[in-house]
Amino acid sequence: MTQENLDKRITIDSEQCGGRPCVRGMRIRVSEVLDLLASGLSYQQVLDEMPDITEEDINACLAYAARSIDHPTLLKFFGLPAVTLLPLD
Numbered sequence: 001m002t003q004e005n006l007d008k009r010i011t012i013d014s015e016q017c018g019g020r021p022c023v024r025g026m027r028i029r030v031s032e033v034l035d036l037l038a039s040g041l042s043y044q045q046v047l048d049e050m051p052d053i054t055e056e057d058i059n060a061c062l063a064y065a066a067r068s069i070d071h072p073t074l075l076k077f078f079g080l081p082a083v084t085l086l087p088l089d
């Protein structure tokens with residue numbers, strides 16, 4: 001999925017859902033879609049639960065999650081908390 005397509009499907013608005021990533025500006029959080037998939041629901045079951053989204057939206061949620069965690073994390077050392085390095089783009 002291209003970044004442009006992902007940007008159209010996954011939106012972040014500080015005035016909506018506490019600034020959490022949502023599907024196409026709706027109040028359907030990416031985390032809700034991922035939670036349903038993680039609990040074992042199939043794509044079709046997720047679509048049945050959330051009729052306003054599409055299969056492409058589910059794919060976008062997965063792509064967003066994959067890109068969100070694709071960065072280095074420094075491990076805890078000498079009792080200090082772990083530090084996550086985020087890209088500066």
